[in-house]
Amino acid sequence: MIDYLTLTVVMIGATALLLPLLQVIKGRSENLPGYVLAVVLAASMVLLGLFTLNPSSVSWAGSLLIPDQLGGIFALVTVGVTLAVTVASFDFEKSTSNPVYYSLLAFTALGMVLLAYSEDLLMLFVAWELMSLPTYVLAGFDKKLRSNEASVKYAIIGAMSSAVILYAISLAYGLTGSTQISVVAMRFAALLSTSSQSTALASVSILLFVAGFGFKMSIVPFHMWIPDAYEGAPTTISTILAAATKKAGFIAAIRVLLAITTFYALTHSPLFTLANVFAVLAVLTMTVGNISALTQKSMTRLLAYSSIAQAGYMLIGFVAFSNAPGSAAASLGLTGTVFHVLNHAVMKGVAFLAAALVLLQLRRADLGAYDGLGKRMPITAFTLAVAFLGLAGVPPLSGFWSKLLLVLSVAYGPYGWVALVAILNSAFSLGYYAWIIKRMYIDEGESPEKVKEPIWFVVVFAVMVGLIIGIGLFPQQVINFVSGAVNSFAG
Numbered sequence: 461m462i463d464y465l466t467l468t469v470v471m472i473g474a475t476a477l478l479l480p481l482l483q484v485i486k487g488r489s490e491n492l493p494g495y496v497l498a499v500v501l502a503a504s505m506v507l508l509g510l511f512t513l514n515p516s517s518v519s520w521a522g523s524l525l526i527p528d529q530l531g532g533i534f535a536l537v538t539v540g541v542t543l544a545v546t547v548a549s550f551d552f553e554k555s556t557s558n559p560v561y562y563s564l565l566a567f568t569a570l571g572m573v574l575l576a577y578s579e580d581l582l583m584l585f586v587a588w589e590l591m592s593l594p595t596y597v598l599a600g601f602d603k604k605l606r607s608n609e610a611s612v613k614y615a616i617i618g619a620m621s622s623a624v625i626l627y628a629i630s631l632a633y634g635l636t637g638s639t640q641i642s643v644v645a646m647r648f649a650a651l652l653s654t655s656s657q658s659t660a661l662a663s664v665s666i667l668l669f670v671a672g673f674g675f676k677m678s679i680v681p682f683h684m685w686i687p688d689a690y691e692g693a694p695t696t697i698s699t700i701l702a703a704a705t706k707k708a709g710f711i712a713a714i715r716v717l718l719a720i721t722t723f724y725a726l727t728h729s730p731l732f733t734l735a736n737v738f739a740v741l742a743v744l745t746m747t748v749g750n751i752s753a754l755t756q757k758s759m760t761r762l763l764a765y766s767s768i769a770q771a772g773y774m775l776i777g778f779v780a781f782s783n784a785p786g787s788a789a790a791s792l793g794l795t796g797t798v799f800h801v802l803n804h805a806v807m808k809g810v811a812f813l814a815a816a817l818v819l820l821q822l823r824r825a826d827l828g829a830y831d832g833l834g835k836r837m838p839i840t841a842f843t844l845a846v847a848f849l850g851l852a853g854v855p856p857l858s859g860f861w862s863k864l865l866l867v868l869s870v871a872y873g874p875y876g877w878v879a880l881v882a883i884l885n886s887a888f889s890l891g892y893y894a895w896i897i898k899r900m901y902i903d904e905g906e907s908p909e910k911v912k913e914p915i916w917f918v919v920v921f922a923v924m925v926g927l928i929i930g931i932g933l934f935p936q937q938v939i940n941f942v943s944g945a946v947n948s949f950a951g
Contacts, residue, residue, distance in 0.1 A: 464511035465527055468504045468573065475500045476566035482559040491550050493559040497566055501543040508535050508573075523640060526579035529945035533798060534711040537805045538572035541704040544920050545696050548813050551914040552696050552820055561601060564594035568700065572708045581629045581639040584712055588625065591708055592618050592676075595701060599693040610692025617675060617685040625672035631665035645719045669716055670737065676709030679775060680744040683768045687752075690764035691825075695816035698760060702767045703809035707801050710774060714949075718794070721782045735782035738775055739878050746772030746885040754892045758825050759815045762892065763808070766851060769889060770804050772882075773866055779878055780869035789869050795943045796865030802942070803850065803858040803931065810924035811847040813917065814840050821911045830896060832905025839913050841900045843921040848893035850928045853886045858931035861939070 475497060482493050512532025525531075542565055549561070571591030578584035596618060600611025633639055635658060636647035648666075651658045674682035690698040721734045749769025756762040777800075780793025815825070817840050822829050834841040850859035863886060871879040931938055 464507040465525075465577070468507045468511070469570065471500055471507075472504055472566055472570045472573065476563050476570060479559045479563035479566060490558065493562040494546055494550050497562045498543060498546045500566070501539055501546060501569065504569075504573075505536060505539055505543065508532060508539060512536060524580045524583040525574070525577040527577060528948055529941075530714070530798070530949045531577035531711070533802065533942065533945055534576040534707060535573045537707055537802055538576065538704045539569055541707075541805050541809050542569040542572075542700065544809055544813065544924065545699050545704075547916050547920050548699075548816060549696050550916045552694070552816055561598070564598050564601075565700070567594040568598070568705070572704060575708045576711050578712070578715060579641055581632060581641060581644065581716070584641075584715070585622075585626060585629060588708075588712065589622060591705055592622065595697070595705060598697045598700070599689055601697065602694040608692075610689045613685055614689040614693075621672045621675035621682075624668050624675075628665045628668035628672060631661055631668070635662055635665070641715055641719050648720055666717065666720060666734065667737075669713075669720075670741075673709050673713040673717070674741070676706060677713060677774075678706060678745075678768050678771050679741050680748045680768065680772075683745070683748075683771075686768055687761045687764040690767075691758060691760045695760060695812060695819055698764075699809050699812035699816065702763065702812055703805045706767070706771070707805055710797070710801055713778070714794070714797075718778065718781050718785075721785060733782070735779055735875070738778040738782055739875055742772045742775035742779060742878060743881050744772070745769065745775060746882060750885050750889045750892075753889070757827055759818070759827060759830065759896075760812075760825055762827070762896075763811055763815060766889070766892075767808055769885065770800075770808065770851065772885070773863060774800050774804070776866040776870055776878060776882060779875050780866075780873075783870075783873065783875060789873060791943065791947055792865055793869030794946045794949075795939065796862055796869055798942050798946060799865060799939060800859070800862035802938070803862045803928075806924050806927045806931075807847045807850045807859055810843055810921060810928075811851070813920060813924075814844045814847070817913065817917050821913075827896070827899065828906075830899045831903040832900070832908065834901040835908060836905060836911050837913055839918055839921060843925055845897045845900065846925050846928055848897060850932070852890040852893045854890070856932045858928050858935065860932065861935040865939070 479493050479496065511527065512529055546562065546565060568591055571587050571589070574587035575584060575591055578587055596611055596615040599614045600608050629639065632644050635651065636644045638644055638647065648662050651662050671682060675685070678686045690701060693701065717734070746769050749765050749772060753762050753765035753769065756765060774797050777793035777797025781790040784790050818829055818833070818837070819825050821837070846857065850857035853860045853863040863882070867879045867882055870876065
């Protein structure tokens with residue numbers, strides 16, 4: 461049997477290394493590096509799709525990676541977003557150094573693929589850094605924007621999160637003598653019957669993992685860098701940060717935190733449990749994100765705070781899973797989280813790309829640029845409207861179904877209040893989403909003149925809007941597949 465995962469890793473890695481060499485070719489097409497990367501990423505998605513449908517039963521690279529369907533879903537999502545950003549960059553990124561730009565995108569994609577399948581804490585950390593380091597450079601790639609400030613702030617916060625994760629790994633290794641996630645989880649459980657000092661250190665390690673992963677997942681109170689980094693970075697790179705690397709943070713948290721919580725209670729106290737920690741973080745993240753989004757005057761910052769709020773919804777599945785591992789509610793909650801990760805990657809990704817096109821064509825990022833956009837850029841406006849309605853959870857779009865699963869997973873247990881807060885927040889978010897839609901279709905803009913919408917952007921918009929509507933109309937097949945992947949992980 462062909463090892464599709466190995467072939468994918470080799471293809472993306474070789475492309476990342478070789479793309480900068482295209483700078484020495486004179487007379488080349490300015491989009492040649494982008495075309496090369498797009499072809500490689502498209503081929504990688506085919507290979508990952510085949511690998512996900514027929515996963516190997518043998519651990520890959522010794523026991524560093526676990527080739528399961530859950531990793532396949534996250535790998536497909538992150539590579540798909542990178543492909544969409546690459547295609548959109550044909551028109552957005554035309555600098556002479558664009559081979560380096562596309563090479564950094566390839567390294568980011570490679571890191572996310574490896575992270576999706578990581579089964580060892582050190583492998584996870586190496587993949588985390590391979591994903592993160594290129595994005596620090598990409599965030600400051602466009603010197604015409606406030607990219608330098610965004611890049612520096614993002615790099616400092618990112619380095620801090622990496623240090624926190626590495627310290628958590630060192631504690632876990634010191635307590636268990638292993639970096640295998642499954643072994644660490646089982647040996648943490650054994651610590652419950654040993655000394656209180658070992659139990660306390662294990663709890664500290666878990667909380668450090670929560671904080672470290674929380675930076676990338678953009679959950680409150682680890683979200684401070686998000687708005688400034690998203691606003692200062694080129695908007696296509698903001699798309700990667702919001703719709704791809706953030707999802708990689710979630711798979712890392714699922715692999716580590718939910719594996720540990722299957723066996724380990726944070727403390728013996730019924731109040732200080734990991735489920736309660738996730739519940740408080742979920743409620744804070746949803747509420748702070750939505751309230752902050754309502755006051756923004758920049759589309760990129762509005763999308764950034766909206767992205768924070770969406771992370772709160774995804775955490776609901778962590779609450780359900782941590783509260784009763786192995787139960788039907790736990791399976792439903794984690795299915796809802798993974799399904800919402802997929803839906804959010806599409807919805808938020810296309811929203812950021814639409815904002816990128818408005819910035820490219822109108823040279824404005826403030827909300828005033830969206831007045832009358834329905835007449836000036838009808839395809840972009842329609843794309844944004846569909847994405848916003850999906851993010852708000854309006855049926856029958858895809859976002860409705862994943863939010864429904866998340867709410868149902870906690871609605872009938874001790875965390876019913878989390879479900880209520882999620883419903884109220886979702887209704888509240890419709891206020892600012894509908895406000896933008898009203899500005900695009902009802903308010904009059906400064907100029908009625910139509911603006912060109914480049915074909916590559918239109919292609920990406922069509923595919924992603926088709927996914928939002930198609931998954932919304934026929935959700936059962938996707939839910940069944942995600943549920944199968946989740947059950948194989950939980951089992």
